[in-house]
Amino acid sequence: MKYTYKTQGTCSSHIEVEVEENVITNVTFWGGCxxxxxGISHLVKGMPVNVVLARLEGIRCGNRLTSCPDQLCRAxxxxxx
Numbered sequence: 001m002k003y004t005y006k007t008q009g010t011c012s013s014h015i016e017v018e019v020e021e022n023v024i025t026n027v028t029f030w031g032g033c034x035x036x037x038x039g040i041s042h043l044v045k046g047m048p049v050n051v052v053l054a055r056l057e058g059i060r061c062g063n064r065l066t067s068c069p070d071q072l073c074r075a076x077x078x079x080x081x
Contacts, residue, residue, distance in 0.1 A: 005075035009066045012037065015075050022049050022081070032068055040069055049081045 005015045012032030018025045024044050029037035044052050053073050061067035066074075 001079065003075060003079050005071070005078060007068070007071040009064050010061065010068050010071050012068050012071070015068075015072055017072065017075050017079070019049060019076070019079065019081070023047065024049060024052060027072065029068060037068055040072070044072070049076055052076065053081065 001020070002016065002018045005017065007013060007015060010032060012029045014030040016026075016028040016030070018027075024047055027041040027044055029041065044056075053076060056069035057073040059067045059069045
């Protein structure tokens with residue numbers, strides 16, 4: 001399943017995430033800190049959704065109440081995970 005999520009409260013504007021059989025197969029962030037977000041995308045590729053949620057949900061960026069990793073988790077929740 002492929003899903004595009006419009007982020008809120010982060011430098012990135014959208015996240016495109018693909019999940020097959022509860023495993024993340026691809027993540028692409030639009031905008032934001034390119035190097036860091038490429039790193040996150042590579043690290044979560046091949047991981048089960050529940051592991052990504054457990055590790056990344058609730059992470060904040062500076063004074064913000066959310067972050068790009070947290071927004072990825074919100075996208076996964078919208079996808080039904």
